[in-house]
Amino acid sequence: xxxxxxxxxxxxxxxxxxxxxxxxxxxxxxxxxxxxxxxxxxxxxxxxxxxxxxxxxxxxxxxxxxxxxxxxxxxxxxxxxxxxxxxxxxxxxxxxxxxxxxxxxxxxxxxxxxxxxxxxxxxxxxxxxxxxxxxxxxxxxxxxxxxxxxxxxxxxxxxxxxxxxxxxxxxxxxxxxxxxxxxxxxxxxxxxxxxxxxxxxxxxxxxxxxxxxxxxxxxxxxxxxxxxxxxxxxxxxxxxxxxxxxxxxxxxxxxxxxxxxxxxxxxxxxxxxxxxxxxxxxxxxxxxxxxxxxxxxxxxxxxxxxxxxxxxxxxxxxxxxxxxxxxxxxxxxxxxxxxxxxxxxxxxxxxxxxxxxxxxxxxxxxxxxxxxxxxxxxxxxxxxxxxxxxxxxxxxxxxxxxxxxxxxxxxxxxxxxxxxxxxxx
Amino acid sequence: xxxxxxxxxxxxxxxxxxxxxxxxxxxxxxxxxxxxxxxxxxxxxxxxxxxxxxxxxxxxxxxxxxxxxxxxxxxxxxxxxxxxxxxxxxxxxxxxxxxxxxxxxxxxxxxxxxxxxxxxxxxxxxxxxxxxxxxxxxxxxxxxxxxxxxxxxxxxxxxxxxxxxxxxxxxxxxxxxxxxxxxxxxxxxxxxxxxxxxxxxxxxxxxxxxxxxxxxxxxxxxxxxxxxxxxxxxxxxxxxxxxxxxxxxxxxxxxxxxxxxxxxxxxxxxxxxxxxxxxxxxxxxxxxxxxxxxxxxxxxxxxxxxxxxxxxxxxxxxxxxxxxx
Numbered sequence: 001x002x003x004x005x006x007x008x009x010x011x012x013x014x015x016x017x018x019x020x021x022x023x024x025x026x027x028x029x030x031x032x033x034x035x036x037x038x039x040x041x042x043x044x045x046x047x048x049x050x051x052x053x054x055x056x057x058x059x060x061x062x063x064x065x066x067x068x069x070x071x072x073x074x075x076x077x078x079x080x081x082x083x084x085x086x087x088x089x090x091x092x093x094x095x096x097x098x099x100x101x102x103x104x105x106x107x108x109x110x111x112x113x114x115x116x117x118x119x120x121x122x123x124x125x126x127x128x129x130x131x132x133x134x135x136x137x138x139x140x141x142x143x144x145x146x147x148x149x150x151x152x153x154x155x156x157x158x159x160x161x162x163x164x165x166x167x168x169x170x171x172x173x174x175x176x177x178x179x180x181x182x183x184x185x186x187x188x189x190x191x192x193x194x195x196x197x198x199x200x201x202x203x204x205x206x207x208x209x210x211x212x213x214x215x216x217x218x219x220x221x222x223x224x225x226x227x228x229x230x231x232x233x234x235x236x237x238x239x240x241x242x243x244x245x246x247x248x249x250x251x252x253x254x255x256x257x258x259x260x261x262x263x264x265x266x267x268x269x270x271x272x273x274x275x276x277x278x279x280x281x282x283x284x285x286x287x288x289x290x291x292x293x294x295x296x297x298x299x300x301x302x303x304x305x306x307x308x309x310x311x312x313x314x315x316x317x318x319x320x321x322x323x324x325x326x327x328x329x330x331x332x333x334x335x336x337x338x339x340x341x342x343x344x345x346x347x348x349x350x351x352x353x354x355x356x357x358x359x360x361x362x363x364x365x366x367x368x369x370x371x372x373x374x375x376x377x378x379x380x381x382x383x384x385x386x387x388x389x390x391x392x393x394x395x396x397x398x399x400x401x402x403x404x405x406x407x408x409x410x411x412x413x414x415x416x417x418x419x420x421x422x423x424x425x
Numbered sequence: 426x427x428x429x430x431x432x433x434x435x436x437x438x439x440x441x442x443x444x445x446x447x448x449x450x451x452x453x454x455x456x457x458x459x460x461x462x463x464x465x466x467x468x469x470x471x472x473x474x475x476x477x478x479x480x481x482x483x484x485x486x487x488x489x490x491x492x493x494x495x496x497x498x499x500x501x502x503x504x505x506x507x508x509x510x511x512x513x514x515x516x517x518x519x520x521x522x523x524x525x526x527x528x529x530x531x532x533x534x535x536x537x538x539x540x541x542x543x544x545x546x547x548x549x550x551x552x553x554x555x556x557x558x559x560x561x562x563x564x565x566x567x568x569x570x571x572x573x574x575x576x577x578x579x580x581x582x583x584x585x586x587x588x589x590x591x592x593x594x595x596x597x598x599x600x601x602x603x604x605x606x607x608x609x610x611x612x613x614x615x616x617x618x619x620x621x622x623x624x625x626x627x628x629x630x631x632x633x634x635x636x637x638x639x640x641x642x643x644x645x646x647x648x649x650x651x652x653x654x655x656x657x658x659x660x661x662x663x664x665x666x667x668x669x670x671x672x673x674x675x676x677x678x679x680x681x682x683x684x685x686x687x688x689x690x691x692x693x694x695x696x697x698x699x700x701x702x703x704x705x706x707x708x709x710x711x712x713x714x715x716x717x718x719x720x721x722x723x724x725x726x727x728x729x730x731x732x733x734x735x736x737x738x739x740x741x742x743x744x745x746x747x748x749x750x
């Protein structure tokens with residue numbers, strides 16, 4: 001295990017939904033954690049946590065340690081949606097968190113998504129018709145894309161400056177309307193007013209010094225959003241997210257503060273995908289056999305899809321992230337309930353007798369043409385065979401060449417096993 | 426790959442943030458606390474420091490202490506909700522290099538349980554935590570006097586400011602209230618609430634003189650307080666602080682007033698420029714601020730310099746005492 005074993009980065013090695021929330025919840029229950037630091041994504045994240053007493057919350061912008069009272073820091077790599085944040089805070093308050101905003105610090109550099117970004121995102125996705133990307137319709141990608149085109153994109157720190165805030169929000173509305181036509185959305189004044197209220201309630205901070213203080217003070221958990229197979233550069237283009245979903249952002253933030261962390265990859269015993277894009281091991285009978293308690297058909301994403309454990313795609317994920325120090329494996333209760341569930345160790349191309357493929361070769365970073373060719377390749381791939389292992393956790397650990405640190409058999413912390421006690425620093 | 430589970434309705438969000446303001450701003454006081462929060466307890470404190478650092482090389486200490494007794498009505502609550510904006514205002518317009526803000530509260534040492542609460546100089550949101558931890562006393566003596574002198578004693582003897590000690594530049598202290606100080610700093614009260622042994626009482630005039638070696642001291646009498654506009658109270662403070670007495674008819678303008686006062690003191694702006702800046706940032710308070718600061722704005726002449734021995738040690742820049750940002 002590399003790193004000092006103190007801080008942990010939690011990254012999903014699949015298409016999201018592997019159980020990062022439940023793993024972060026466990027890490028925060030396991031010992032004192034100073035903060036959960038978010039390093040990608042935005043309000044479209046959906047990390048489900050269920051407490052032993054049955055309370056459930058879908059964490060989007062708050063860290064999955066919130067029910068343990070662990071503060072959340074949203075770094076400059078996150079996209080902040082002040083409207084969705086308020087709704088989530090209300091729900092946390094109802095669940096017994098007295099002052100959710102008091103648990104939050106936000107880097108002044110973090111981008112803000114606005115109702116116009118959301119509207120533009122949905123218009124574009126509708127325009128794609130059958131070629132939809134599987135967007136969540138929350139405007140996170142739209143916000144990121146806008147910021148690349150326009151350096152004056154609204155950021156969290158702008159909410160402290162009424163004039164600049166108004167100017168920048170108006171620019172978002174006007175430019176996106178010019179580009180796409182009438183977007184709808186609330187009046188500018190209302191948005192300015194609520195974004196200012198957001199700025200006065202949440203702690204908007206200098207990210208560099210805040211993170212240094214948090215990391216120096218004690219153990220922090222970096223909670224990733226989405227999954228490596230959706231990464232903007234390494235995913236199956238164009239069915240990706242506008243976000244770096246690997247360890248990279250977290251390691252940048254750690255390096256700035258002079259710290260290191262353990263790289264923990266999360267996988268499920270079966271492979272799922274919410275929305276469009278390749279899922280080689282997909283099996284409709286599994287979708288029926290493994291109903292999803294907290295994931296359904298999304299208005300914007302489409303259906304939740306289920307397949308056998310795709311070792312080929314997960315090995316690719318491990319390879320493009322530069323390796324993991326340990327694994328957390330969730331849904332280990334599923335194989336017992338579903339006897340046909342299996343692991344796919346290799347693909348065949350075009351026909352059962354076609355060439356066998358055990359490794360997907362990563363392309364160069366930023367080579368989206370290559371990623372598109374990989375997507376096309378996956379369109380021709382089928383499982384070469386399906387194996388049913390005797391011991392799932394060790395089989396997956398062996399296939400991904402990493403020790404298994406956490407086994408999860410159910411939704412709450414009491415359903416988990418931490419192997420080797422390696423979490424305590 | 427996630428979801429869009431949480432509502433993005435702008436009106437619902439506005440209501441949530443409004444509700445959260447009420448919930449969190451006075452969490453400590455509203456939970457029934459009648460004891461000073463440990464972070465704000467002046468007892469046994471050696472010094473509250475405002476220090477230069479690599480990140481903040483030219484710290485500007487700004488202390489805001491407000492009266493939390495009953496005569497102030499709802500003023501403390503309004504202040505508590507307005508003051509967090511202060512830091513942003515100062516930074517945005519660059520009125521002061523590296524502002525470090527301290528909040529505190531003044532009560533009545535003869536009858537209150539929490540007569541003095543003093544936070545730290547902070548340059549980030551921790552100052553908001555201090556505000557949220559302040560106990561609103563709501564009592565007070567009813568004799569038109571509060572223990573301002575005890576607060577001034579603490580600020581004179583228990584602060585350590587790099588701006589003064591290294592660069593010969595005074596900090597800013599704003600006292601916000603509506604009453605008079607007691608005539609003397611009393612040894613028994615100092616011992617009880619701060620922990621120092623004083624051989625004899627100190628007159629208010631003497632403690633103010635000592636205090637002004639470290640701070641430009643301003644007194645703000647806001648509207649909405651019991652004695653707003655009271656000529657006796659205004660006259661007393663004017664004799665003590667000269668033109669540094671500010672009558673404010675719109676409490677919502679308190680942050681703008683403080684920011685502009687600092688900007689004027691730092692000679693970063695004149696009053697007209699400051700009022701234009703306020704309009705730029707969408708403030709509706711320019712009328713009130715302009716009125717409140719008319720005297721100070723027009724009479725500004727000399728650069729803010731301390732007369733402490735050892736001044737002018739600053740070697741890291743042109744030392745004309747005036748930094749334009």
